[in-house]
Amino acid sequence: MYLKVQRDVSELRYLFNPDSIAVVGVSQNPSKIGSVIYQRLMKNKTQGILKAEIYPVNPNIKSINGVKVYSSISDIPDDVDLVVIAIPAAAVPDVVREAGENRAKVAVIISGGFAESGRIDLDEQLRKAIHDTGIRVVGPNTIGVSDPYSGVDTFFLPRFKQLSNGKYAESLPEISPGNIAVISQSGALSEVIMDCLKVSGIGVRAIVCVGNQVDLTVEDFLEYFSNDPLTEVIAIYLEGVKDGRKFLNALIQASINKKVVILKAGKTEVAGRTAYTHTASMVGSIEVYRGAFKQAGVIEVEDMEEMVDVVKALSMMKIARGNKLFVLTNAGGLAVLSSDLAPRYGLTIPNIPEELMKKLEELKNKKIIDPIVFLQNPLDLTAQGTCQTFEEVFRVVASSGYYDLYLLMPSHQPPSVDDTVIDRLFKVYREYDCSVVVCEHGESEWSKYIRERFDQLGIPSYPDVRRALRALSALATYRKPRNKIFEKTRETNRITWLHDLEEGPLSFEDAVKILNNYGLETPKTLRVLNEEELQYVVEELSFPLVMKIYSTKISHKSDIGGVIVGLKTQNDLIEAYKMLKKKVEDLKIEWEGVQIQQMVKGVELILGSSYDAVFGPTVTFGIGGIFTEVLRDFSVRIAPIDSNDALEMINELKMKKVLKGFRDLQPVNIEKLAEIISKFSKILWENPSIKQLEINPLIASGDRFTAVDIRGIISKNR
């Protein structure tokens, strides 16, 4: 296996803007893939879109349609920037080597039949050719690249296909130039994205299918597009990456420069790690990816429709300052539906402030707003609302600057509204440069016309109120990540004595020392090995107390009844001791004594850290004691994180309300909690031999955080 050399991606300019292209695998048969690609490139050249020279290559034919065919890349008189290869897999490595040796910069390998078909040998040969010559490769096993700006297009699927009734129907629409770069790990889905974007009236910067990623990966294209002036939004269909940390760093950079939207597939994938802690057993691969997405500030979408809707909004409309939405319509039902659905998308629909209300009442007095209209947000102008009403109301509201976002739903059905409403609303949008989305339900000619016109004017339109709200939500929540990159050094607090420890579960005492080393407090804990020692307990701790079995063999003591709470007297202590001792005897495990701590009351939290195969050390935080697991109410980040990230983790949780003081529980000091999470997150990062570490429960009350139980595991090789 040849290790990939870390190289910069600047040579990708030869992929998107080559001066010359060789197509290896043209054929006399026009339906062969090589021929389809060649014809497509020639067509783009004829139309003046593609400027590059094009050289067909096939050792077995002399010419095609009167154009000379070259027998090999070496045979081409000029330098070739880009080589497109569509020949049987077995012949590919040599062609790649030849291309590299002839100073070609990039190859797109359409051919399949490598590792994905079990041909590891061909894969190896290909990697060697890449390694030896330094050529960059897209694929193999890909439909390649389509760039409507330069005309580079290797998508070989038929644009038109014949139906069985003899007619031809468009099968794959042409993409138009736009500002969305699409990176996909699925060929089929990139065509779907392309098709859906087209129908939504939006163009693309380029579409790239990465195929087997033998050289160029999602991370590389992410890096390239994040520095590409034609790109505004990067849309990724992601199945998985190999180097999580490289990916996360690329993602953060891309998110700083552009807006990134990801559809992550493979959510049901089962995490393969051995679970010593609850954290490690409950956190799956998708939760770790989600943590990374949140750290980078990118938007994760759940399906194709959402991908296209969100990408459309981000590519056309400016990001909003906040989530305060004003809804303007002439259809009462849509007003009600938007109120119902807005909270689900994190949008608020605040009441009209007094000053603005006065201005709207003036419009009512002037009969611009009908007298029957009830002035509120959402504002239903009723079927009496005219195009003028829409314009003037929108202007008055937009000029107030009170709202962050606008949802405009001028239903065309009432006779009083016609298509002049489009230009009227657009005028106000331009005057105030606000964040606006239009919803026009229905699929009549009229509805489609209205949506198309708004799209052309740069106001994204949607055929459904929920979809419009989801798009608004993306505009409301998209935030650039705080400029940052992971620390390169792990040396700060690294604990030197860890290498003396044996592999296996951490002892409680060692776990305590590790936490203390990172400035995390632990509760005073007495370990008692025989009954006589119990009399000294009261000198150190005061009632009520809790007693638990001390064992390096049992991980979850409370599950086996190894914890007794609420001990209030010396007598309680002695009885509890006897019970636990008997339990240990019954279980036939070694007697290592009991631990005694003061009982604390508060909110039960869980704070854990484990090692992910793709992303390395991660940190997990949850609320709710035993319910954390059942409800899956926890958040995950790639370690290490700072307090701001930790605050975001806390705010993500469904149960966060209990931290603010619920019933008889004290409100928790959130800032201090965030600091604790941040400190804790550094432990695994800086000490690779700790594989899993967990405080469970961590009981919080006001400023007090008590690590009631700590468990962890040491493993020397990762």
Next chain:
Amino acid sequence: MYLKVQRDVSELRYLFNPDSIAVVGVSQNPSKIGSVIYQRLMKNKTQGILKAEIYPVNPNIKSINGVKVYSSISDIPDDVDLVVIAIPAAAVPDVVREAGENRAKVAVIISGGFAESGRIDLDEQLRKAIHDTGIRVVGPNTIGVSDPYSGVDTFFLPRFKQLSNGKYAESLPEISPGNIAVISQSGALSEVIMDCLKVSGIGVRAIVCVGNQVDLTVEDFLEYFSNDPLTEVIAIYLEGVKDGRKFLNALIQASINKKVVILKAGKTEVAGRTAYTHTASMVGSIEVYRGAFKQAGVIEVEDMEEMVDVVKALSMMKIARGNKLFVLTNAGGLAVLSSDLAPRYGLTIPNIPEELMKKLEELKNKKIIDPIVFLQNPLDLTAQGTCQTFEEVFRVVASSGYYDLYLLMPSHQPPSVDDTVIDRLFKVYREYDCSVVVCEHGESEWSKYIRERFDQLGIPSYPDVRRALRALSALATYRKPRNKIFEKTRETNRITWLHDLEEGPLSFEDAVKILNNYGLETPKTLRVLNEEELQYVVEELSFPLVMKIYSTKISHKSDIGGVIVGLKTQNDLIEAYKMLKKKVEDLKIEWEGVQIQQMVKGVELILGSSYDAVFGPTVTFGIGGIFTEVLRDFSVRIAPIDSNDALEMINELKMKKVLKGFRDLQPVNIEKLAEIISKFSKILWENPSIKQLEINPLIASGDRFTAVDIRGIISKNR
């Protein structure tokens, strides 16, 4: 206010199939609403769709286009079945009275300007005319009815409108006949539904907008369509009903005969009731509606798109036996996405069973399935899959009968698949009569053609995998309600001594007596008024004990520290007593003693009942103690319910897993719990003077259920 007389809805046949129609409010001006409706009816008559005689009415004109105009309804020589009224509101009540007196059966009042504009007087006059004559009325303030079978159509909105570029565009598509009845409380949304159904290739039985519901309500139309042979699915856009119990009974009947889908608007509406119990404070109006929907077995949808998608599936495809889904595609990305999304829609994608696997391997040996295909579910045939592969694989899988549902996604992009795949798949579908949904992504001509053809063949198709799965979910989950209707009598266990109680909070002792009366056990509870009595406690109860303030004034004792747990000795008891006594003194409330119970360990539940303004008594069940409220993890039903309903309530909860034995908690006897919920649900129903009642917490462990605290409130007038 005239009370509505309870009448059957059989006269609605004159609305949908009249022999004669009078249109009151025709005009020389063709764009007036009355004229538009008249012209539309005449057109339907000319085309032979509408069979009825049509009589234009206007006292001020003699003829219209050479047709005689009648001066009044009395002036018409024949009986009139249906009267459509589009004149100013003030004149409406007299016309309705005249129509009723002339034996007209139904009137559709298009005119607005009644209660919705504050004209209560006109509303009253209208009700009186209805009451006096017995005529049935749709509206007022509605766009009325559109029935593509009989041609009755009062939708007066323009079918075509002129764009500012001079061209005419279709603004409201014609509906075609189908089996979906639409009942809507919003005019605008019924047009949207109509438009979207049209574009999805499905027709409707009829669309009805109920307007102000001065006579005929949503419940009436529900009843009518549930006995209508042309109707298969009933789709309702619901803002709210007045008589919840009548609605629920109509819903149950409709759900037994047909399939019902509801979009409930107004979810954010705040519940107005006074909350003495936690139950009453956390259950809002939407939760009560949702409980009713579940009791009736109807499907609730969240937005328009879902409404149309689900209705389409239910109207075209048979209900599935279960939720086991087989996914067949040639696009790997779609296979992955369907796996990811299926669990969200309650669908499972089980592995291929051994016997079926053998048959698929035979297909592989015969080269019908390509050798590179990995046999699993979802099954990705890859771009090598042909139309024949699709057919033969579908046949082999369908013939096994192992799966309940099929999602077919033959992506058209690979050259090997053309439109003959449609007939091939249809053939297998017909052979095995299974539940099938097709997904074809994209908006190219080809994609649209494929979807249209599948729709025409009766296999519902969707342009998005998530939407297809959601439709499959409706087919998997739709279940007829168990045939039932609410008891008419409340006399079974009614507690006679309740009328002796004063209004206000229930005492603990009375609450205990109420529960016992319904066969619900309560824990032994001692009430102690002075310290001396504490010495007798051990004779009745054994340690550990819990002590709480007894007070008819404080509702939530634990919130104020009025509960002390874990008392293990006589000394503990005395100390706790002193503390609570001091607390009561500090709070300056009357001393009513303390209660002492044995401590129990188990899962904390909450069981409550409260009175809803629309639906009357309801029952609420939740898991998780204090977290129930934060997580809103509870289920609601309209009381009374049986044990089967109660089991459904339990199964709905996110935290139900903890009932099955979680960590150190005992598994709870679910059947016994369901019985308890059912018994409890009868209390408010049979005893109207109990307004709220709550057991919180109800601690469950195995077969033991301990009502640790009970509170309730008595109110004589409802």
